[in-house]
Amino acid sequence: MTEPSVILEAKNLLVERAGTRLLDIPALSVNRGEVLALIGPNGAGKTTLLLTLSYLMKPRAGELFFSGLMVGSGYPLSDYRRKLSMVFQEALLFDTTVYKNVASGLKFRGVGRGEIETRVTEQLELFGISHLKDRSARTLSGGEAQRTSLARAFATNPEVLFLDEPFASLDPPTRESLMEDVEQVLRRARTTTIITTHDRSEALRLSTRIAVVNQGRILQIGTPGEVMYHPVDEFVASFVGVETIITGEVVEKRAGTFAVSVNGREIEAIGDAVKGEVVTLCIRPENVTLSCEAFGSGASALNVFHGTITKITAMGLYQKILIDCGFSLVAYLTNRSMERMVLTEGQEINAAFKATAIHVMKKPPTLPDKPSSAH
Amino acid sequence: MDLILEGIKKAFWLLITLDSEVMDITILSLKVSGAATLISLFLGISTGTAVALSQFPGRKIVVSLINTGMGLPPVVVGLFVTIFLWRSGPLGFLGILYTPTAMVVAQCVIATPIVMGITLAAIQQLPRRLRLQILSLGATRFQMIWTLIKEAKLPLLAAVMAGFGGVISEIGASIMVGGNIKGYSRVLTTATVMETGKGNFDVAIALGIILLVLTYLINLVLTYVQQRERPR
Numbered sequence: 001m002t003e004p005s006v007i008l009e010a011k012n013l014l015v016e017r018a019g020t021r022l023l024d025i026p027a028l029s030v031n032r033g034e035v036l037a038l039i040g041p042n043g044a045g046k047t048t049l050l051l052t053l054s055y056l057m058k059p060r061a062g063e064l065f066f067s068g069l070m071v072g073s074g075y076p077l078s079d080y081r082r083k084l085s086m087v088f089q090e091a092l093l094f095d096t097t098v099y100k101n102v103a104s105g106l107k108f109r110g111v112g113r114g115e116i117e118t119r120v121t122e123q124l125e126l127f128g129i130s131h132l133k134d135r136s137a138r139t140l141s142g143g144e145a146q147r148t149s150l151a152r153a154f155a156t157n158p159e160v161l162f163l164d165e166p167f168a169s170l171d172p173p174t175r176e177s178l179m180e181d182v183e184q185v186l187r188r189a190r191t192t193t194i195i196t197t198h199d200r201s202e203a204l205r206l207s208t209r210i211a212v213v214n215q216g217r218i219l220q221i222g223t224p225g226e227v228m229y230h231p232v233d234e235f236v237a238s239f240v241g242v243e244t245i246i247t248g249e250v251v252e253k254r255a256g257t258f259a260v261s262v263n264g265r266e267i268e269a270i271g272d273a274v275k276g277e278v279v280t281l282c283i284r285p286e287n288v289t290l291s292c293e294a295f296g297s298g299a300s301a302l303n304v305f306h307g308t309i310t311k312i313t314a315m316g317l318y319q320k321i322l323i324d325c326g327f328s329l330v331a332y333l334t335n336r337s338m339e340r341m342v343l344t345e346g347q348e349i350n351a352a353f354k355a356t357a358i359h360v361m362k363k364p365p366t367l368p369d370k371p372s373s374a375h
Numbered sequence: 376m377d378l379i380l381e382g383i384k385k386a387f388w389l390l391i392t393l394d395s396e397v398m399d400i401t402i403l404s405l406k407v408s409g410a411a412t413l414i415s416l417f418l419g420i421s422t423g424t425a426v427a428l429s430q431f432p433g434r435k436i437v438v439s440l441i442n443t444g445m446g447l448p449p450v451v452v453g454l455f456v457t458i459f460l461w462r463s464g465p466l467g468f469l470g471i472l473y474t475p476t477a478m479v480v481a482q483c484v485i486a487t488p489i490v491m492g493i494t495l496a497a498i499q500q501l502p503r504r505l506r507l508q509i510l511s512l513g514a515t516r517f518q519m520i521w522t523l524i525k526e527a528k529l530p531l532l533a534a535v536m537a538g539f540g541g542v543i544s545e546i547g548a549s550i551m552v553g554g555n556i557k558g559y560s561r562v563l564t565t566a567t568v569m570e571t572g573k574g575n576f577d578v579a580i581a582l583g584i585i586l587l588v589l590t591y592l593i594n595l596v597l598t599y600v601q602q603r604e605r606p607r
Contacts, residue, residue: 051507056511085512086512088507088508092502094526104512104522108514152512153512
């Protein structure tokens with residue numbers, strides 16, 4: 001049974017190339033109107049998943065349902081394709097004018113001249129490229145080309161929009177302004193969108209749900225908050241920006257909290273655990289506070305450690321500070337605070353983080369599963 | 376030196392007065408090579424695209440055969456077309472040997488692999504993702520193929536140039552299957568050879584100039600179209 005709000009549902013998708021399993025998705029459903037981001041490192045299978053969901057790549061096995069109808073049997077593939085649009089990392093424009101590019105999907109559908117003009121004009125305006133309409137696509141800048149590609153994709157009023165790293169090859173200012181426009185168009189049109197990216201900030205900004213993909217599998221799927229603050233495993237944790245991932249043994253259970261011993265240091269975390277259990281703790285760097293003086297004892301459940309700065313790395317707007325306090329702890333400090341505190345490597349410092357800021361993973365730390373090869 | 380100067384002088388006279396025999400030869404050349412080019416564009420673009428877009432066992436062998444075909448010696452083509460069209464040959468019943476039709480057939484055999492090979496390369500060098508992009512825009516398979524051919528139009532213009540240039544200046548096949556019959560199957564190249572042999576350098580030079588100018592003009596037009604499409 002498919003719920004009415006589910007627009008796209010995949011079951012047991014399997015993609016193989018030359019005996020190697022590229023994709024193994026037991027189940028995935030996409031809700032009408034949501035923006036689902038597929039994030040993961042290069043080569044994780046995000047694009048393969050996108051191409052398979054759009055049926056531009058035929059899976060070896062598995063079924064795909066659009067609005068409850070099975071694509072390829074109950075629902076003809078050609079009809080399905082006309083419900084979608086796709087934008088790739090490269091704009092892939094046709095060698096003609098911007099106007100004709102944006103009109104191409106409508107022309108394939110045999111839409112009349114008048115309606116094409118109305119819809120193309122509307123899209124050109126939405127993406128701020130009306131002034132370019134008679135320009136040859138070959139003369140466009142990267143940003144203008146990608147705007148044209150997006151306008152072309154939106155012109156057919158797709159029910160599902162697939163975006164494959166659409167901003168990846170743009171320079172930062174161009175990317176920023178285009179992302180802003182896409183954000184707005186998506187919000188207004190409420191088009192169901194599946195976007196792949198290896199940039200988690202892009203995913204956080206645009207999506208309503210995030211799926212973390214690695215080695216052809218979906219490791220975790222959930223709201224941005226869930227994935228960011230409650231990663232299911234070490235791989236997801238490190239991919240969503242958790243810098244400190246440490247494993248220890250529960251040594252004491254208190255009311256609502258428990259203490260974990262890591263290299264002889266005790267860390268207090270919130271939740272329930274059994275004494276002797278091995279747990280993995282995730283601490284996001286932005287939740288770690290540093291001070292040269294001693295921290296006040298005001299906050300309860302505050303973990304305070306004394307340690308030595310082992311490394312300072314400039315990251316642009318902030319500095320990444322690696323502290324050895326019996327275990328390795330990473331903190332981010334803005335350049336301004338950095339100036340104020342005057343930190344140097346080798347210096348002793350106090351680091352603190354709240355018990356509530358710790359995400360506890362109960363499963364023993366595992367490396368992401370290797371996809372079983374089909375021999 | 377006199378020989379050459381005299382020849383050039385007479386040649387221009389023949390050209391300026393629109394000598395009827397020279398004109399007939401020129402028009403036949405254009406007709407035969409034009410028809411052969413058009414037919415080979417049709418055959419070469421369709422088969423070249425088909426090979427470019429399909430995967431089948433032995434594809435590499437087919438591609439290498441096409442590439443070899445791009446350099447077929449016209450004399451060899453002429454030989455085989457003659458054998459096929461010979462009265463007792465497999466296609467002898469057609470009775471078209473020593474006619475302009477036979478010349479069109481032979482020139483098609485020369486030009487088709489050229490167009491096919493250039494088409495194959497042109498379609499293959501389009502980004503692979505472009506096909507997916509076109510399909511995702513809702514194109515049918517036929518619309519997708521047509522769009523790809525349009526995307527490859529610049530290299531395909533090169534195919535037109537190479538095909539036409541190859542057959543209008545070709546002599547081996549034309550003389551073998553056409554027979555260089557006066558007023559019937561005599562074209563620029565075959566006439567030039569004959570007039571040179573007879574020592575009629577004036578006519579030969581006139582014909583040579585026409586051949587050069589024709590090929591230049593056609594390439595000029597195509598180059599103009601091609602360059603106009605280039606980015607700034």
